[in-house]
Amino acid sequence: MNERKVRVRFAPSPTGPLHIGGVRTALFNYLFAKKHGGDFLLRIEDTDQTRYVPGAEEYIQEALEWCGINVDEGPKQGGPFGPYRQSERKALYNQYADQLIESGHAYYAFDTPEELDEARTSAEGKGATFTYNALSRGSMKNSLSLPEKEWKGLLNSPVHYVIRFKMPDNSDVTEVDLIRGSVTFNTSLLDDKVLFKSDGMPTYHLANVVDDHLMEITHVIRGEEWLPSMPLHVLLYRAFGWQGTMPRFTHLPLILKPEGKGKLSKRDGDKMGFPVFPLLWRDPVTGEPSRGYREDGYFADAFINMLALLGWNPGTEQEIFSLNELSEAFSLDRVGKAGARFDPEKTKWFNHQYFVKKSDKELGELFLPVLINKGIETDLQVAIKVAGIVKERCNFVSDLWDQSYYLFQSPATYDEKIIIKRWKDGVPEIMNEIAGFFESVGSWKGPEIKEPFSAYVTAKGWNFGTVMNSLRLCLVGGSFGPDIFEICEIIGKEETISRIRKAVETIKI
């Protein structure tokens, strides 16, 4: 068993966009596979036709692609164990259900949904919970309680039936979870789960076990919400006689709301203004959009990096990891047991780290379309230059404009507070003189403006700080921005002078 090639799968249900918790499950599966030189498969679990959402499968594919999570086998990529969509494997499951019936591990049940509801509500009335199990199945309508003639007749009639797992009475099932250790369940608390639905489709439980076996999956890494069904799955492997190749199980902790209680939901994102989906999603029915990390300006590598550190840590102080580095460093035993609260602030911090690491050229190329879109006439060289000087103060490409708009347009207003602070008596005159001085400056390069300027200000006996700050007010309309002379260089000599003259005319105390 140990020498089997590692094969893991991400098995989402196409009922909507992939939530970041799902992306993290996919990521951990992927990292585990890559770490061990194994395969990462994508399997679409669409056994519930009623919950099918158009576009969801495509969304999942696209989200994984954006993240750089490469699928080795899947519906789109193909592979030797296909098809990878359970609806296309429909014909396969019958024989396995039959096999369990024949071996006495499963049985036919004819109870209608209404009858089951009734059993549940009546049990509730007595303060109990109805469980379809060894204690109750004798009084229900199934092939165990009914005379053979009767249930065989029912089988051949148009009456709908399901196939249920015959849960053993009162025996302990113990199985190891790779991050939690050994977990024990008693079967008397478990119910006779439906394996095969009356619509001819298997349920998740049957399909997942059959497919994992057929696809030679070695490790099942999934969300914590599946932990309670682990004993059923283990029992199914045993019933099929597949215990020799049964995968190892691992249940990942949940991602929790940033504040308050419970697991992270779409609502939290809407409320606090951060995305919970990797990509923008538009609900096919209502048309309502949900924000995505990609569209909000996050870099895929920063997003992935953040997700990886949510619940996992390398045991060192390294925080910045490329996908390849993650694949190297990843191990399941360094995944925490407790749910992790999601922190949108730290996500921004990660993006900032990746942002400033990018070259000015890369940033300039991303910035140029933004500028053009704003109606600014400029070129790549300027975009690169500007991106380079303001990138330290940005988290996103969109911040670039907020931090540099004054380089492209003359200030429309001047900050009142700064006017009061800097626009003292005599300042307008000094500014006029400086405008005149700038006329005489020959070479218009940052450092080459600064030197004669300093000499000039010193010779005049002006206070350097006052002059600089007032000049800044004239040029950008407030007290912010990079080095004054950098600004002068970028906006050009004429614009510099004209902004000073305009400010002197406009600003009134």
Next chain:
RNA sequence: GGUCUGUUCAUCUAAGGGUUAGGAUUCAAGAUUUUCAUUCUUGCCAUAGGGGUUCGAAUCCCCUACAGACUACCA
């Protein structure tokens, strides 16, 4: 209600019986940048509570509290 899982600074987490309980994010202060941001330094802040076991417990055991997941012919 029942079953299972979990609980270290506000947040993500390290420390797998012996450290002043470490790092990162956020926040605050200082330095530097004669602006803002960056950067640097510093600060604030934690073992849920109670019992054991032990020379010694965040770490092992029990109880309590709290939290979460599950409890469908959904996955």
